[in-house]
Amino acid sequence: MKTARGFFKPLAIGAPAPWRELPARVERMIHFVPPHLDKVRAKVGEIAPTVDVILANLEDAIPADAKGAALAGTIALSREVDFKALGVGLWVRINCLNSPWHLDEVATLVEKAGDRIDVIMVPKVEGPWDIFYIDQLLASLEAKHGVTRPILLHAILETAEGVMNVEQIAGASPRMQGISLGPADLAASRAMKTTRVGGGHPGYRVIEDPHADGSARASVQQDLWHYTFAKMVDACAAHGIKPFYGPFGAIDDPVACEQQFRNAFLMGCAGAWSLHPSQIAIAKQVFSPDPAEVAFAKRILEAMPDGSGVAMIDGKMQDDATWKQAKVMVDCARQIAAKDAEYAALYGF
Ligand SMILES: CC(=O)SCCNC(=O)CCNC(=O)[C@H](O)C(C)(C)COP(=O)(O)OP(=O)(O)OC[C@H]1O[C@@H](n2cnc3c(N)ncnc32)[C@H](O)[C@@H]1OP(=O)(O)O
Ligand SMILES: CC(=O)C(=O)O
Numbered sequence: 001m002k003t004a005r006g007f008f009k010p011l012a013i014g015a016p017a018p019w020r021e022l023p024a025r026v027e028r029m030i031h032f033v034p035p036h037l038d039k040v041r042a043k044v045g046e047i048a049p050t051v052d053v054i055l056a057n058l059e060d061a062i063p064a065d066a067k068g069a070a071l072a073g074t075i076a077l078s079r080e081v082d083f084k085a086l087g088v089g090l091w092v093r094i095n096c097l098n099s100p101w102h103l104d105e106v107a108t109l110v111e112k113a114g115d116r117i118d119v120i121m122v123p124k125v126e127g128p129w130d131i132f133y134i135d136q137l138l139a140s141l142e143a144k145h146g147v148t149r150p151i152l153l154h155a156i157l158e159t160a161e162g163v164m165n166v167e168q169i170a171g172a173s174p175r176m177q178g179i180s181l182g183p184a185d186l187a188a189s190r191a192m193k194t195t196r197v198g199g200g201h202p203g204y205r206v207i208e209d210p211h212a213d214g215s216a217r218a219s220v221q222q223d224l225w226h227y228t229f230a231k232m233v234d235a236c237a238a239h240g241i242k243p244f245y246g247p248f249g250a251i252d253d254p255v256a257c258e259q260q261f262r263n264a265f266l267m268g269c270a271g272a273w274s275l276h277p278s279q280i281a282i283a284k285q286v287f288s289p290d291p292a293e294v295a296f297a298k299r300i301l302e303a304m305p306d307g308s309g310v311a312m313i314d315g316k317m318q319d320d321a322t323w324k325q326a327k328v329m330v331d332c333a334r335q336i337a338a339k340d341a342e343y344a345a346l347y348g349f
């Protein structure tokens with residue numbers, strides 16, 4: 001690992017100085033777009049004002065013979081829509097580092113759209129060495145092409161080795177913006193016997209003990225992802241970067257999608273992916289704190305102006321620790337309100 005003094009030094013002569021703090025951005029949903037499809041790309045201008053992030057996907061779900069078209073479509077998209085003016089992030093998911101495509105992709109993206117891309121998402125990150133490699137490559141390309149703002153990195157946690165190394169991945173570079181859970185590839189990597197993209201499974205349950213009278217035993221479905229998810233959230237929080245839930249593939253089950261997103265929100269995630277336009281509103285609602293909870297959090301802050309001591313509100317004890325939770329909630333709401341007039345009104349900011 002780098003020394004403390006070396007950590008924030010640019011990795012190439014002429015590369016921009018690394019971010020010291022992550023830029024404050026609302027990222028409730030990362031909306032995936034297949035950029036090789038002209039018809040879908042043409043609709044991005046309409047969708048962009050309704051989302052926080054548009055992601056041009058070059059990796060899985062893009063056919064091998066369309067990788068070039070997807071890259072060209074991404075560059076075109078970065079010029080066709082003024083994402084900065086809309087306050088919408090532009091992200092790109094490149095192909096994985098052992099694929100034949102990633103090198104040309106990164107070189108072309110930085111050369112042709114380096115000043116317009118906020119975050120590059122790197123799939124199948126196995127350990128900090130993957131981040132060191134892409135960090136150095138980006139610095140060299142940014143220097144070469146005069147990019148003035150460092151492009152951030154987002155890792156997908158989707159292999160058993162990646163899960164084992166998640167703490168080092170989260171802290172590998174000042175470029176690290178966040179990590180998303182990739183439940184589909186992770187399931188394959190672990191030899192899980194499933195065929196889903198995220199969500200639960202009806203077979204993964206706990207069952208109550210047998211009853212003396214032999215009557216039916218209740219059982220409840222459990223969360224397959226809890227362990228990995230909690231490990232990822234702690235690694236991200238400890239390193240000051242953002243955790244995200246990834247994709248929910250059952251487009252036809254908005255109820256389960258909402259529940260999966262809500263579990264992620266409650267655990268500390270900043271957002272989730274939307275694969276289909278119908279998932280945008282779900283993510284927006286779930287990852288914007290409930291106005292009633294925000295109102296209660298404001299009361300805690302008002303009751304304890306310096307954040308110390310003890311207070312009772314509606315029968316509930318408040319102290320320094322609940323004050324800190326309330327501050328997380330109100331700060332999150334304030335950030336959303338600054339971007340989203342609808343929520344500004346709901347929160348009373
Ligand atoms: C495990 C992982 O790696 S997950 C990440 C990789 N996967 C992806 O990125 C998938 C992205 N999503 C998609 O490709 C599509 O949404 C699919 C294939 C899942 C479903 O597509 P369809 O069957 O066409 O959905 P549907 O018919 O409901 O689409 C309705 C409209 O929304 C459009 N649409 C669908 N998905 C998107 C999208 N992600 N962004 C913008 N528009 C979209 C369709 O083009 C269609 O437009 P139209 O009415 O003008 O014809
Ligand atoms: C997100 C992703 O790429 C996966 O689940 O495999």
Ligand SMILES: [Mg+2]
Nearest residue numbers: 060158182185
């Ligand atoms: Mg994957």
